[in-house]
Each structure stands twice: as structure tokens, then as C-alpha cells.
Amino acid sequence: MPDTLRIVNGRVYDPANGIDGEVRDICISDGRIVASLPQDAPRLDVNGMAILPGGVDIHCHIAGAKVNLARKLQPEDHRRDPHPSTAVTRSGTGGIVPSTFATGYRYAALGYTTAMEAAVPPLAARHVLEELHDTPVIDKGFYVLLANNVFLHRLLREGRREEFRNAVAWWINAAKAYAVKLVNPGADELWKGQRNTNISSIDQTGTGIDLTPRQIIRSFIDVVEELGLPHPVHIHCNNLGHSGNWQTTLETMRTAGESRLHMAHIQFHSYGGEPGKNPTSKGPEIAEYINTHPNITTDVGQVMFGKATAMTADAPLGYMLRNISHNKWINADVECESGCGIVPFTYQEKVYVHALQWAIGLELFLLSKDPWRIMLSTDHPNGGSFLKYPRLIRLLMDRDFRNEEIQKVNPRAIKKTVLLDNLDRQYTLNEIAIITRAAPARALGLKHKGHLGAGADADITIYEENADKERMFNAPRYVIKDGRMIIADYEFRTDHEGRLLHVAPAYDAAIEQKLHPFFDDYYSIEFANYPVADSYLHHHEIVPPVKAAV
Amino acid sequence: MSLTLALRVAPQVPMEAEALTFDRVADLSESDIAALPLLHGNEKAAVGDFFKVSGRANGEVHLEGDLGRVKYLGAGMSRGRLVIHGNAGMHLGSAMIGGEILVKGNAGDWVGPEMLGGRIIITGNAGHMVGSAHRGGTIGMRGGEIIIHGNAGNETGNGMRNGLIAIGGNSGDFTGVNMRAGTIMALGGLGWRSGAGMVRGSIVSMQPAELLPTFSYDCDYRPVYLRLYLLYLRELGMAVEDAWIEGEYRRYSGDSVELNRGEILLLNRQKLS
Amino acid sequence: MAETMLLVAGRTSKQGTSLSAGKLKEEYLGVTSTVEMNADDMTRMGLKDGDAVRLRTSVGETVVQCKGRKATDLPAGMLFIAYGPPSSQLMGSDTAGSGMPLSKNFTVQVERAA
């Protein structure tokens, strides 16, 4: 394996550097992209191929306690999709929730080199790190769940802002997280402590914690800004999946004011209609708000027909889906921190609600004007597997294909959308490079990822160009990670351990004096044993704050 | 002469032989059959390493020898007849679609799991999980017939959706557990907790059985379909008594924890003349 | 004359502590070679604490010492033994597609060992 390589004759799609399909050389040295190399450096001729930065998944569920529960739950699904070992790679199983090794290899085989696990209670951080260590090739990080943290609620309720900020920073460090995740803020106490009830409004009182969701959201937005985290608050709003939830979604975005906020899987939050009744689409309204508010970024959470698994820290949602599907159901309460619901689910083309969800996702993609702020995701495996990304890309790039697909789904649902109202936009390859690479890297504050300029990580995907974009994106011919040729001619050539990406915001250690007694009273593990030791980080990188901490 | 594969080297560890179905071997020459792959433990092997192959298939394929360690015989088979002169290992006729498998001996666990069609006949005993779903799945046998002249183990017809399972002897615990439709006839006795979680379908026995408290007595009657089934089983060579054909059955419905639309029919022995 | 009884195998504190000392040590072997028995059953069978009894199933047999328990604690016809090599001798190996051999609540023949 040479540590230098000049890739020649390929068309380069590097939107972050304004390069849209020009034929250029890409030079790699020591795992990074460099401006030039000596003429005698080894060459790879990729004539007729497209060179893109490695894919970056900003929101997926691939490792940790809930993922492993969902994995264990579905042997019948793994059975159909074995993942054999090769001379250089480990074995595993696929299906909707693949084993860790299969997850890493399959992301790589799709041209993705970075993926972010989107929901981890801090108590399970050690678990997620162990699994990520066994998730090969890709770089990865995770978002820590803090919106239903009982101790943080206590500080907020008592107006102890300074301590709140320090405690948030402490928790991020204790877990080795990359970003702060809020899920159904303020609802856990109703679920666990008040007979499985839920929140229905962002200004709801009587939550059992004397805080409204809005108060919680605003406080986290401010603190994450103050801490200078590279990624803003990443939020799963209240009311996910409920008809009429678009108002909650708009209110949540308004709560941010001018501050940055990342709205996760926005498709699931764009429903009109009356609560308890069939939803309608509010995709255009939500897209309009996003179009006019540059502080908001989002990933779509596209629904793809076929097998999915709902897995979420939003436990009441899990229970709602269980009552719809009557499938096996997992609920898993995490003391003082979070809840969790898991239900295997299948999205069907002919079912009104499923078809509507599919169509709303497409509306959001097609109506959003700024591809830098709307990113491709299926909220894997909630809306469908990440392996469906190539098909989704084809739906966006190929209008005729999309229209054929629209004909196959529930027509009543399509009528509730604007999909057939001359919505004939087709994403260009450059725009696909934005929504799958450049934009998520930028939203995450990963300066060395999502582009091919000098200094970037040499995470590169090279596709054979093909009119059928699903086929093209299904199997890159070459995948290079950290400058190493992982896949060549569609086959794995070597194994590789990616990096763990995390942040380490500064905090006043005095906060530990406040935390300690709370742990003694209400946690079941010792305070001293709670923070994750550095030994779990293995190959890692601390991503610095975007500005100095306050 | 018909095609015969005679076991000449006994496997030392479990063997997997999904190549040994009528479909795969029917149109092949002896040497081509001998070259078909087998898995001996974790080692790749060929049919010819273990079997002596002779003749050509004329609608039937015969396997000879004790194949109690050979798994997946007749798996996915869709046509023709496979006759096993000896015991068969696990997963016999797994996900079978059509044709017939006859075992002149005993069969291991998982006979006809997730079977779709065709017929499996076992002259001896079968193991556990006959016609059942695999772990984690809810869909067992969806069609076809499994006829066992001897006894069957636990979880016969787990998650069964359609078809017929007939057992000449006893059926083990949890017969017909979680079944959604179809018929299980255990002419001998039923084990504990038959029909637990059943939604629809019929479980029939000629012997008294202790049922779960979530099954309740409905009536005594003579279901017409039962006579047809019993006559059919008699035709297949099962020892069906006249009194069973003429007899009255006590009908219990359940499982009330589910929809309560399943039935267990027990021969009313008091009314036997 | 052998009687049919129901054997429950399980864990006990003493088994747990002696296990840490070593499974080949005398204490562990002693703990796992003692069967608890309903005291009334013992009286009827003419057994007293420390007497040797033979337990037999279709799989195998073992000789262990018996120890009385009050009827309120251990119903008549029930036996309790801590897991260990003696209980293994009685266990069948059919797991019925589960991986788990029946390890509790199985019928055994009980008689005084000569």
C-alpha cells in the first residue's frame, strides 16, 4: 500500500470547493489530500468515473444499547441476509439492523466513510463505544441524549444557568460524545411516572418536572452555542409522527430565533390534520420556513418502502407504533436519563399513511432551495435501511423514475401532496454530492471531511458513471479511507479501523461536587465509575470548538 | 432403475446437504451428482466423497443409509419424490414447495419448517418443531402436508398458517402454539399447553387432554371435515379407527388471550359405542 | 421401596461461597451432594438428616445425603438440591429446540441407599 497516490482522469464533484464535474487530479499523501505530488507518484486512472468525497451520514442508529436490542430482537431478519467473512474482513449479518462489522463494511461499500449514531443515553456510552470500536472502516461519533436528564432539569428549574452549562459540558466529556441530542424534550417523566402519557405541545405544563419543552430546548440551544460545539443542538421534536405536528415543528424552529439548530428527520414532523386522525402533508409549509431561515439545517428521514425498525429514545412513540403494528415491542427505561422504544415495522406502498410519509419526504427534498441545509437520511433504520440511499438518490435525480414510482403508491396520499404539481426538479450530481457529503460535513463542523481540497481527510469514493443512478451509487468501484485503498474493483482489499470523533468542551470541575450527591441518591452506579475512561477511545480525534468556550 | 445415492462413508460431524433434493439431481449424470457440494462440519466436500451414486432419476430419487446426521435433505424441493431409506437429520424438507419426501425411519428436529407445499411422510418419529416457524419469526408452515406415523416432539406447528400436520402417535408440548390457521391432528395424545396463543385453526386429538384455562368448552358435534381428513389419513396408511370417523367431538375454543377463534377437538370417549 | 418425587435444582448462598473457594474442594462437593426433603416424607421413609438416599431418573442415578425441611418450606413430594455434579447425573439432554435441558422440576425415584 503506497502512502501516496495520484488519481487521474476522473470527473471531480467537490461542491465545497466549487468543483462540479471537472477532470482533475486528486493527490493523496499520508491519509490526507495534498495539492500536488511528484510526477512519479503511483497513479490510479479512473477515466469515465466520478470522484466524490466519502459520504457522511449525519443521522443514523448503528450502535449501542437500543441498536443491540433491536438486533437481538430480529433473528428472522438476519437469517435472510448473511454477511460472510472474506480473507480480509469479518463476518456478520445484515438485515434492517446489521451486526457491527457488517454495518461498517456496508457503509464503506456504499461509499460512506463517516456516520453519526444519533441517540445515546450517557449511561450506555461505554456500550456504544465498544460497538463503534467493532464497526470497521468508517469514522464515527455519537450524539448524547440530554433533554430528559433529571439532574439537568433540576438545574434549569432552579435557574442555575452557570451550573447547567458546566453540567452539560461535563456530561459530553463523561460520555465522549460529539453533539447534544434532544429527543421529545421533557416527556420522559410523563411516560415513566404518569402511566405512559406523553407531551402534546411545546408549551405544555404539568409535565411532572415544572418545565415546558420550549424552556428546555432554548436552554440547550444557548448552552451549546456558548460551549462552541461544532454541531448545534440536534433535535427530535415533540409530537413525532402525530397528525398536526407541523405546528410543534414550526414552534420548535421559532424557539431557536437566529441560533443554529439541526432538525432531525424533519419528514416525521411535517404532518397536518387532526391529532388521532389521518395526517395530511405540511411539507411545503415546513420547506418554506427552512428556505427562509438560514440558521436551520435538517436531515429528511425519508421513508423507503419495505422493512424498517422504529428505534427511538421517544418511548411513547414506540408504544404508539406497537399499537398500530401489533409487532413485538421493546421499551427500555434508562434511569434519570432516557427512555427507548423499538418496534419492527414495514412501510407499504398501498397504505395511505406510509405513502404519504414517503411523499412528504420527497416534497421536502424537492421544495428546499438550499441543498446545503437539507441532508439525505432515512433515519436508518427508522424510515428504512441506509442501503436504500442509492434508490433514494435515483428518486431525486431521475424525474421519470420518480413519476413511475409515484404511480405505484396509494393515490389518495399523493393527492394530498404537491408531488404531481409540476414538481419536476431533478437533483444534479453536484447537489447529491452536497446533500450526502459536503452539507453534512459542514453542519457537523468537520472541516476535513466532505470535500477534496488540500488538507482534507483522504476519504474518497469513485463511482463508474451510469445513467441508472441507483446502480451507480449502489457500488462504488473504489473506496479510499484515510488514504488507504479499502475497496478496489468492488472488492475489499484491506480492513481498516476508523476514528472515533468526539468533542471535549471545557467546564468548571466544581460541578462534580454538585453531581456526586445526586448520583449517590438516584443512580445505581457509582459516580466514580460513571465517566467513560480514555481506554475506550482507541483510534480517536477530538474535534475542537468553533470558538473558545465561555 | 431409479437413481440411488447410498451412503458409503459415515459423516463424522453434522453434514449439510441441501443439494440432495429431487430438483437438483434429477437431470444430472452420476458424475455430476457426485460433484455436487456438501458441507461436512466446516469443510467443503462433494456428494461423491460420501455417497455412491448410481442410476438415473425416473421420477424418484433414493437415499440409502443412516442419514441422521445429514441436514437439509429435500430443502426447498419443488417436485418429484425423494425416498430416504433410513433416518433423516434436521431441517428435512425445510421451506419445501412441492413434491414428496418419504422417510423410512426417524427424522430429526425441524421437519418442514416454513414449508409452503408438497408432502413429507415419516414412518417413524419426528423431532421437535415440526412445520414450525424459525426463532423470532411468526410464520410457520404455510401449506402442504406432514404425515408422521410415530410421535412428534414439542412445538409442532408453531406459527402454522395453513396445511395439515398429522401425527399417528403423540405430539409433544405446545402443539399448535401461536398457530393462525391449518389443522394439526395428533391421533395419540397431546402434550401440555396445546394451542397456547392460537388465533385460528384446529387441533384434533383422539385422547383426552388437559387444556389451558383460556380454552372453554363449546359443544359436542361431528364435524364433517374431520371425517374427510380421517378417511384421507386412513388412505395414507394410518391406523384410523372407525369409531373416530363416526365419533362425536368435544369442541373447545381458545385461546382467549388471543382472538378465541381457534378450536381444539377431543374425541368424546364416553359416547363411543 | 422407591418413591416418586419432584426434584428442584437451584442455587444457594453456600453453594455460591464454596464455589469461589473451588469446585473441586470438599465444601462445594458437600453442598452439592445434599438433597433437601420434606421432613414428613423423611419420617415416613424412615430417613433422618445425613442419611444417604439414591435418586434415579431414566438418565442416571446419584447418591446424596438428605436433610429435612419443614412442610411449610418444602411441600411434600418435593426435593431441592444445589446444582453440581450429582444433579448433572440425573438430567436429560433433550433441549427441545431451546438449548436448555430440563434442570428443575423433574421426577425422580427416591430410596434409601444401602
Place this chain on the structure above:
Amino acid sequence: MAENIRTVEHATCTFCGCVCDDMNLTVDLDKHCITKAENACVLGKAWFAEHTIENRPAATIDGREVGVDEAVEEAARILVNARFPIIYGLSDTTCEAQREALAIGDLIHGTIDTTTSVCHGPSGIAFQGVGESTMTLGEVKNRADLVIFWGGNPGEAHPRLFSRYAVTTKGMYIPNGKKDRYIVSVDVRRTQSTPVANLFIQVKPGADFELLWALRALVRGRRLDPSVEERTGVKLDTMKQLVERMKTCRYGVLFFGMGLTMTRGRHFNSGALLALATDLNEFTHFVAKPVRGHGNVTGADNVVSWTTGYPFGVNLSRGYPRFNPGEFTTVDTLSRGDADAALIIASDPAANFPKAAIEHLHRIPVIALDPKATETGKLARVAFCTATYGINVGGTVYRMDDVPITLRPAFESPYPSDQEVLTAIKNRVRELLNKKAKPKEARKAA
């Protein structure tokens, strides 16, 4: 002498699935032993006191003392030559060691199973059928006002479950501890756990499923045959009162033990209990939890699951994982005579398994890793004496509720850890396989 006494605070006891991490250990470094284990229960005290450095050879082949390297060589040779090698045990070692065992299984295309299969394996099967509403133990401490123990004897097997997590402990919404909780115990006999209960329900042996099923019917308001009283030995009124209590509590918990998994009905017994807890969520918040045995058996479940997709009973003969309890679980692969070699880590099947399985262990080459002398070690072709996890070795263990905890070892052992031995075997296996593969490739090229 004081400098040779060391104290370790917040150490973790790995004896049972409670994995209490509040041990304060006093260690005599000269004598290589723990002289005091503050906060430990009776089982934990014995665990810490008894794991000293015994004078045993680090490795033996056929009982003959050999160097570790030689034993590794022999172990690798056995595994590479086997056609149906099994790997078993793994619950009393660290996740780090478990991961190495899985890597070996992947290389040798073996079968991997853990002690789960003879513990709560049936609960794992039940979980795959019906799911599970569950929790971390801190939720029980903070919230549970109704705690039901079914078919287990934590008082003897998990002594601190009561005091630290589930009964007497005080929590956020349970300020008065036991006074704020109602405790129910369901068992076939009175045990040392019974006195803790406000209500003891004695169910007839072999009727747990019927009782659970009857409770489900009552919760759902369904028809129930009166014969249930005779069958279970429990009065219908008692059942109805219990159901009322379950439906009206604020946070209910069902803990269950091997009284369900090891008796006739096995996974269906566990499944009935999990389904009951699920059903109750229509009325209130209700959770269930199998009370797991060995220190890191939950870690083994997790590691095997994330690596293969399946929790135990995994076969890799085809180069990818397949799962089938009853086919690939160890009692079965041994008693049917399938296995032709066995690698056994931190477990003693030769002492606990059914007779037929033990007899087969005598027939095949066995490689055993254990800190203590065991029946399995006695019959093993290759036996390693390894350092004890949690006492001499650091690493990760998972508590019964899936909470991972990092160990704080007390003193060093002259023996290698399980992880070190397994890594050495793995590396040697890889080398031998490469050698084995090469001639074949060479032939192909020619």
C-alpha cells in the same frame, strides 16, 4: 508494612449479575489477596477472599506442565484441525476477552455459545418472540412501587438485589424504601427470599405458565376456566387481587428467574411473563427483567449479538453466523456428539451439564481457560490457568440490565488474562490457517 497494603475504592464485584460497583477493597500486596471487601454481600466476600494466587502451572497439556507458548500452539493446532469446533462459556470473563473468542470463532468457522443457553437462553428466545418492556435497575430503585419476584431466589443467588436496587433501597419517588413498595413473591417453595414479600403465592410445580396465562386473561378481561385454581394451586381471588394491584400501581416490575426457564415450558414460561408485562402497559408503566446469573453473562449476550446479530447458539460453519438454539447450543452439540473439539472459557460444563454432554467432553480434545481448578480443567487436553477478571484483570462487564461498568483490578497475577491467552491463540490460528490455505492457492495457480 503499610506500604504493601493497598485500598481500591469503587471496585466491582463480578460474582453475580448484580455487578455491584461500590466495593471498597483492602488488598495485601505481599500475600496477593484481598483481606477485606467492604459493602460486599456474603457471595461477594467469598469471591474476593478466595481468589488469591494459587500455586498452579500456567498451562498444562494432558496434565503435564508446559510453557504458555507451547499450550497456545497445541490449542491452535486442535482448533484449526477440527471440523466442528465449539467455543463455550465466556460469561465469567471480560468483554475484551469475549471479543477475542468471537474473532477465533470467525477464523475457524466454529460454533459459539455462552452459558446463557443454560441460564436465561429461553428468555432470550422469548424476547425474540414478544419483545420486552424493561429498565435499568436505577429505575426500580427510584420508581417501583410494585415489585414481583417470580421463580427465583435472589435472597441467596443475588443478595444485594433487594438492598441495593429493588426492595429496601430508597429512591426519588420511593423516599421510604420498602414501606413505599409492595413486594410479591411467586415460587413453588418457600425460600430465603420469601420473607421479604408482602404477598407470597405458592404455585404448583409446573404450573407457572398456566398462572401467567390466567393473569394475562384477567388483565385483558378475557374468559378463564375455573379449573385454573386446581391446576395452579392459586385462588382466583388471589389472582384478581394481584391483577388489580398490577393495573393500579405506578411503576410495576416483574423480576424472574430460572424457575421459569429451566422447567417444562422453558421459553414459553418466560414469554408469558414478558407478554404479561407488555399487556399491563395499557394501564400503567410496567417492566420486566430476567435476573441474570454470572458476572458478565449479559456482556456475553451483548458482544455475541453485536458481532453476529444473535445472542447465543451461533454457528459459523458457512463463514457467516447462523442461529438456532437446540442445534448450535452447547448441551446439544455435545450430547448429540457433534462437536469434535471444544474451547471452554471460564465455565465448567463438565460439572453442570447433563450426563450425555459430559461423556462427550471426555471423548474430544478440550481447551480450558479458568482461574480455578475445575472438572473441565481436569479432563482438558490443554488447560490454562488465567488471572481473575475484576480481581487481577481490568476490562468491561455488563450488569444484568445492560449497564456496562469498567473493572478496577486489585492486584497483579502472575498468570495471563483470558484475553491475552485468546489473542495468542487467535494469532497462531491465523498463521496456521494461512499456511493451510497457501498450498491450495498454489495448486490453483498451477
